[in-house]
Every structure is written in C-alpha cells, then in structure tokens.
Amino acid sequence: MGAPALPPSPRACRAAALAVAAPAIIAACILGWWDLRLARPDREPAQSIAFVDALRENRIEPAFERIRAGQDVNAPVVVRDRRLTGGDDVRVRPLLIAVAYGMDDSVKMLMSSGATLEVPGNRLALCLARQLGQTKIAAILVQDGGPTAESSPCPEVSHPGAPLKDYLE
Amino acid sequence: MIPPEPVLTVRGQDAPSAGPHGAAGRPTADGSARRPAVGVYRWAVLLTALPLLYTLSSGMWKASFPISETVSILADAGVLQDTSASSHSLRDPRLASIFNPATRSWYRPFYWMTWYGFWHATHSLEATLRLFRVLEVLTVVLLIGGFLWHLDVDSFPRYAAALLALAVLVGMPGFRENLEIPLPMTLVGMALALGVWAVLEREHRSWHGFAIVAMTAVAVGFKEQGLVLVPVVVGAWWAGAPGIRRHTALATVVLTVAYLAMRFGTAGSWSPFEQSVGLGFAQVPASDAVARFGAFPYGIYLYNASATVANVLFSEPGDGVFRYIRAGLDGRLRPWAIVEVLTSTTSSALLVWWAVRTWRRDRSVGWTRESRLLLALVLALGATGALGFNYARDRLGGMAVVFYALASYDAVAAATGSLREGGVRRFACVVALLVMLSAGWQLRAVVTADYPRLGALRSHREWIATRQHQRLAHDSGAWQMVFAAMESQGLALPPRRVIPETWQRWLGPD
Numbered sequence: 001m002g003a004p005a006l007p008p009s010p011r012a013c014r015a016a017a018l019a020v021a022a023p024a025i026i027a028a029c030i031l032g033w034w035d036l037r038l039a040r041p042d043r044e045p046a047q048s049i050a051f052v053d054a055l056r057e058n059r060i061e062p063a064f065e066r067i068r069a070g071q072d073v074n075a076p077v078v079v080r081d082r083r084l085t086g087g088d089d090v091r092v093r094p095l096l097i098a099v100a101y102g103m104d105d106s107v108k109m110l111m112s113s114g115a116t117l118e119v120p121g122n123r124l125a126l127c128l129a130r131q132l133g134q135t136k137i138a139a140i141l142v143q144d145g146g147p148t149a150e151s152s153p154c155p156e157v158s159h160p161g162a163p164l165k166d167y168l169e
Numbered sequence: 170m171i172p173p174e175p176v177l178t179v180r181g182q183d184a185p186s187a188g189p190h191g192a193a194g195r196p197t198a199d200g201s202a203r204r205p206a207v208g209v210y211r212w213a214v215l216l217t218a219l220p221l222l223y224t225l226s227s228g229m230w231k232a233s234f235p236i237s238e239t240v241s242i243l244a245d246a247g248v249l250q251d252t253s254a255s256s257h258s259l260r261d262p263r264l265a266s267i268f269n270p271a272t273r274s275w276y277r278p279f280y281w282m283t284w285y286g287f288w289h290a291t292h293s294l295e296a297t298l299r300l301f302r303v304l305e306v307l308t309v310v311l312l313i314g315g316f317l318w319h320l321d322v323d324s325f326p327r328y329a330a331a332l333l334a335l336a337v338l339v340g341m342p343g344f345r346e347n348l349e350i351p352l353p354m355t356l357v358g359m360a361l362a363l364g365v366w367a368v369l370e371r372e373h374r375s376w377h378g379f380a381i382v383a384m385t386a387v388a389v390g391f392k393e394q395g396l397v398l399v400p401v402v403v404g405a406w407w408a409g410a411p412g413i414r415r416h417t418a419l420a421t422v423v424l425t426v427a428y429l430a431m432r433f434g435t436a437g438s439w440s441p442f443e444q445s446v447g448l449g450f451a452q453v454p455a456s457d458a459v460a461r462f463g464a465f466p467y468g469i470y471l472y473n474a475s476a477t478v479a480n481v482l483f484s485e486p487g488d489g490v491f492r493y494i495r496a497g498l499d500g501r502l503r504p505w506a507i508v509e510v511l512t513s514t515t516s517s518a519l520l521v522w523w524a525v526r527t528w529r530r531d532r533s534v535g536w537t538r539e540s541r542l543l544l545a546l547v548l549a550l551g552a553t554g555a556l557g558f559n560y561a562r563d564r565l566g567g568m569a570v571v572f573y574a575l576a577s578y579d580a581v582a583a584a585t586g587s588l589r590e591g592g593v594r595r596f597a598c599v600v601a602l603l604v605m606l607s608a609g610w611q612l613r614a615v616v617t618a619d620y621p622r623l624g625a626l627r628s629h630r631e632w633i634a635t636r637q638h639q640r641l642a643h644d645s646g647a648w649q650m651v652f653a654a655m656e657s658q659g660l661a662l663p664p665r666r667v668i669p670e671t672w673q674r675w676l677g678p679d
C-alpha cells in the first residue's frame with residue numbers, strides 16, 4: 001500500500017461538474033443549431049426526385065408532393081428497367097409502375113390520390129400484380145379498387161423478360 | 170401505523186437530509202455551504218434546457234393528428250355522434266357515456282371530457298384540434314419546466330446534476346412513448362405526479378389537502394396509471410412529508426377504494442388480455458394469450474408487471490419483449506441499443522448506491538426528504554408494475570419515470586458531492602463514469618426531442634397512403650365528415666426531422 005491518496009481540490013471538483021454538464025451544454029448547442037437550420041426554407045423540393053423514381057422506391061412523400069403540384073396521377077409516364085421493360089423506354093400508367101415494383105405504399109398513395117381502375121391501362125393492374133406474384137398488392141387493388149379491379153380480362157404474356165410491355169395501351 | 174415525526178423541518182425541508190433542497194446556510198451534499206444563488210442557477214438550467222424544450226414542443230405543435238386513432242377517440246368522446254355540437258347539457262347522454270365505467274374497459278373520463286369540452290366550447294373541429302395541441306404542448310412544458318423549477322438548483326455541481334436528471338426524464342422510454350399524438354394521458358399524469366410531489370415536500374398550507382386529492386383524482390381520471398400517486402401520497406404521509414396531513418391521506422385512500430369498487434363492480438366479462446402480450450422474444454396476440462394463459466393468467470401478469478418495471482430500470486425488455494437481446498443473438502445489435510441499456514443500467518446502479526447511502530445515513534435520524542424520495546420511487550415502481558399487469562408497454566412506465574428522474578438528480582448530486590471523499594483515482598473513476606453517463610443520456614434526450622417529428626412523418630405517410638382504404642372502410646356520414654375536416658391537416662407537409670439524415674440510422678430505436 002502506498003501513501004494515503006490526497007483528496008481532490010475544490011477546483012478539481014468544479015472541473016468535474018463542468019465535465020458532467022458539458023454533454024448537456026453541447027447537446028443544447030447542437031439542438032439549437034439544428035433548429036436554426038430547420039428554420040431556413042431549404043426544404044428539398046419535391047421536383048428533385050423524378051415522379052417515377054419516387055414511386056418505384058416507395059418514397060411516397062415526394063411522389064405525393066408532385067401530385068399536389070399538378071402531376072396527373074393517371075397520365076402515362078416513361079419508365080425504363082432491364083427487368084421490367086427489357087431496358088427500353090415504355091409509357092405506362094403510374095399505378096402499373098408501382099405494381100410492377102411491388103411498392104404497396106405507392107399503390108395505396110396513388111389510389112388515395114385519384115388513380116382509378118376505370119382508366120384503360122389501370123384496369124389491368126390486378127393482372128400485372130398476379131402475374132408478378134404481388135399478392136399483397138393484389139389484395140389492396142381488390143379492396144381499394146372495387147369491382148372494376150376484377151372486371152378486365154388479362155392480356156397474353158408475350159414478353160416474359162419485359163412484363164410491362166404486355167401492358168402497353 | 171403512526172408515522173414518525175419529521176426530524177426538523179425548515180421551510181418544509183428536513184435538515185438532516187443535506188440534500189439538494191437543504192435549508193439555507195446548511196451544508197449541502199457536495200460539502201459546500203449553500204449559497205443564495207438559486208435564482209442564477211435555476212435560470213441557467215432553464216436556459217440550457219430551452220433548445221430541447223423548443224424542439225420537442227415545436228415538433229408536437231406541427232405534427233398532424235393520425236387518422237384512425239383520432240377519429241376513434243372522437244367517437245369515444247361523443248363528438249362523432251354529435252357533429253353539430255348542438256345539444257350541450259349536463260343531461261347529455263353522450264356525457265353520461267363518457268363517465269359510465271361499464272361502456273368500455275379503459276376508463277379515462279377526463280381525457281374524453283377534454284375533447285367533449287373543447288368541441289362544445291368551440292363548435293369547430295379545427296379549433297378543437299388546435300386546443301388539444303395546446304394541451305399537449307403545455308403538458309410537456311409544465312412537466313419539464315416544473316421539474317427543473319422544483320429542483321431548486323443552487324450551485325454549479327447541482328446545475329450539472331439537474332441537466333443530467335432532465336435528460337433521464339426525457340430520455341426514458343416511459344416519457345418518449347407518451348409523446349404520441351393525441352394520447353397525452355400519461356404525460357398529464359406525469360405532470361400531476363410532479364405537482365403532487367412538490368406539494369407534499371413543501372411546508373403545509375391549508376390548500377394542500379385539496380390540491381393533492383384533486384391532482385390525484387385528475388391523474389386517475391385521465392388514465393388508470395394515475396393510481397400510482399395513491400401509494401406515493403400515503404407513503405409520503407407515513408414518512409412524515411411536511412406538506413400533507415392525515416385527513417388528506419385518508420381522503421385519498423377513501424376515494425381510491427371507491428374508484429376501485431366502481432371499476433371492479435362494473436368490470437363485467439372483460440377479457441383477461443386486452444392487447445397483445447410481449448413474452449420472451451415475441452408478441453403473443455391477445456386471442457392466443459387468452460387461449461394459452463386464460464385459465465391461470467397470474468403468471469403472465471407477474472411477467473408483465475416485472476417487464477414494465479425492468480423497462481424503467483434497464484430499458485429492456487420493451488413492450489415485454491427482449492428485443493435488444495434478440496438483436497444481439499441475431500447479430501444485428503445497433504449501437505443505440507447499447508447506449509440505452511448501458512445508460513439505464515448504470516443509472517439504476519447509481520440509484521442503488523444512493524439508496525444504500527441514504528438509508529445508512531438516515532436510519533438513525535428518521536425520515537428525511539431524500540429517504541422519502543427513495544420510498545416514493547420504490548412505491549411508484551411497484552405500483553407502475555402492478556398497473557401494467559395486463560400487458561407491458563414502454564409508455565406504462567411513465568409515472569415512475571418522474572420519481573426515477575428526481576432520484577437521479579439526488580444520486581448524481583450525491584456522487585459529485587462525494588468526489589472529495591476519496592483519492593485521485595476514485596475521483597477520476599467517478600468523473601469518467603458520470604461524464605459517460607451524461608453523454609449517453611444527452612444522446613437519448615436529443616433522440617426524444619426528434620421523436621414527435623418522426624411520429625409526424627409516420628402520421629403523414631399514413632394519411633397520404635391510406636385515405637382511400639379509410640374512406641371505403643367507414644360508411645358512416647359523421648365519420649366521413651370528420652375525416653374530411655381533418656384531411657387538410659393530415660396532408661400538410663410534416664415538420665422536418667431535427668436529426669440530420671446521416672445520423673438517423675445510428676440514433677434512435679428501430
């Protein structure tokens with residue numbers, strides 16, 4: 001055993017208290033800084049992500065902002081995908097894109113925002129969901145789409161490597 | 170049982186405690202003479218807490234009300250059945266339904282009464298929702314502001330301890346999970362628990378008895394978890410708290426017995442399990458729980474109660490499920506889980522050290538403010554567990570969180586006060602431990618500050634994704650009307666998250 005340890009000085013104790021308080025003071029400064037950053041009107045514009053990309057990534061918030069900004073929810077848009085269109089540009093309805101990528105939230109958002117199965121291309125959405133094995137999405141279409149969902153005959157599968165091509169109008 | 174007399178009371182505080190609220194001029198736990206600087210440090214701690222308070226409040230203020238939850242609450246409050254808000258009388262059957270304990274298994278008449286009152290006072294759904302937001306934000310402001318004000322911070326070490334205690338209060342799952350909109354029932358109870366405790370520990374005034382009983386009754390009326398206050402009040406009286414007299418404790422007990430008699434007398438044939446039950450590594454749906462444990466539910470009730478208490482002490486299990494242990498076994502443990510469990514466990518260990526120290530010091534002098542707080546913490550934890558018997562949820566620990574945070578303040582103050590008692594090595598170890606604890610809890614507090622915004626994003630996503638489904642699922646005209654009236658606030662842009670995107674995957678629960 002060595003010599004008895006000397007107690008720390010009052011100054012050391014105050015420094016210790018400062019060390020304990022420091023994380024709180026730092027956290028307060030960081031929160032204050034982040035709050036100021038949020039006060040700036042630099043919200044990411046919805047247009048910074050393409051409507052199609054937002055749908056196929058299930059990023060429904062920017063997709064919805066695009067719809068609120070005037071994007072027609074039933075108007076065909078161009079999509080290109082090696083697996084779904086064979087790498088070619090194809091014009092299909094947004095609902096079919098959401099179905100093809102298996103993005104259920106995108107499907108629900110489009111249905112909530114006015115996408116209707118009365119529109120010619122959208123009538124085949126259920127066929128596409130079943131062809132691609134999207135059972136959850138098929139259930140959503142039946143539930144939210146009403147009787148029209150089941151009413152249209154499905155097209156012949158003529159592009160097995162590019163299923164969306166079978167749904168061109 | 171006769172309560173022991175307080176040893177010495179000065180301005181409502183017991184002298185031997187030498188605790189953070191020690192009387193003027195007496196030595197405090199950190200060994201320094203108390204300086205008349207309460208004002209300066211009190212305002213300093215409030216100022217430091219301001220960004221946290223602002224972030225929390227602004228997030229709650231801007232968040233939209235969720236679809237299904239809000240509309241069903243409006244139905245329970247009788248708003249949906251009276252969309253014209255025309256018939257307003259004390260004989261209104263909707264009002265009677267709110268107070269009828271046989272109507273539903275959850276009995277929160279003051280909570281529904283608040284909706285009912287706002288609706289009939291304003292005749293406008295928009296104004297009702299706005300007033301409810303005011304109530305939610307005000308509750309958080311009162312809880313946090315009142316907590317800091319109550320601590321009577323009078324020195325720099327106590328300033329540090331108060332900031333850590335605030336982070337404990339805010340960073341606990343029992344606080345965080347109660348920020349869900351529009352369900353502030355436990356938050357209201359927590360603010361009232363703090364109010365009751367503040368009154369109990371102050372020099373007695375003639376209005377104390379009414380205030381204690383009224384605050385307890387309102388807390389119970391907002392949510393059953395308010396019953397946690399009953400053993401706390403009785404325990405405080407028994408332990409000689411200066412702010413309460415025998416008749417107040419008696420009135421609290423009589424009202425509680427009447428309340429329990431009414432609840433059990435109208436229980437009818439409630440299911441033994443109201444919601445899914447967390448057990449081990451998974452949730453058991455309520456129907457399965459009835460089939461598995463319905464014949465003898467007491468074992469699983471004990472598990473639920475223990476899980477609720479353990480969540481307060483260790484942040485695990487969550488909702489009765491050992492999610493972090495499971496994540497560790499699956500090799501997907503996130504740093505956040507380690508922060509939560511380590512900070513909670515270390516804090517609880519610190520509280521045990523403080524409890525032993527307080528008990529050893531005070532056993533020869535009788536009850537002091539600190540030993541009463543220790544008793545209140547134990548009683549609140551026990552009552553919280555008992556009331557969480559049916560299913561364990563993080564939010565159910567809220568009432569005990571207030572006492573846990575108050576005790577944390579005393580424990581940290583005692584730890585910083587004990588720094589001079591040992592050598593340099595002990596000093597270094599204690600300081601390192603406290604700094605790590607402080608850093609961990611501040612991280613948790615920052616995540617909580619962001620939590621209402623995370624909830625707002627989820628709510629907004631629900632609004633934009635499920636409107637069609639909701640419209641088709643409800644054919645009631647009143648439902649459609651309320652839904653349509655709420656739609657614009659649901660579709661409005663939600664507040665952005667405070668935590669930058671790059672940090673989000675590291676911070677916060679899954």
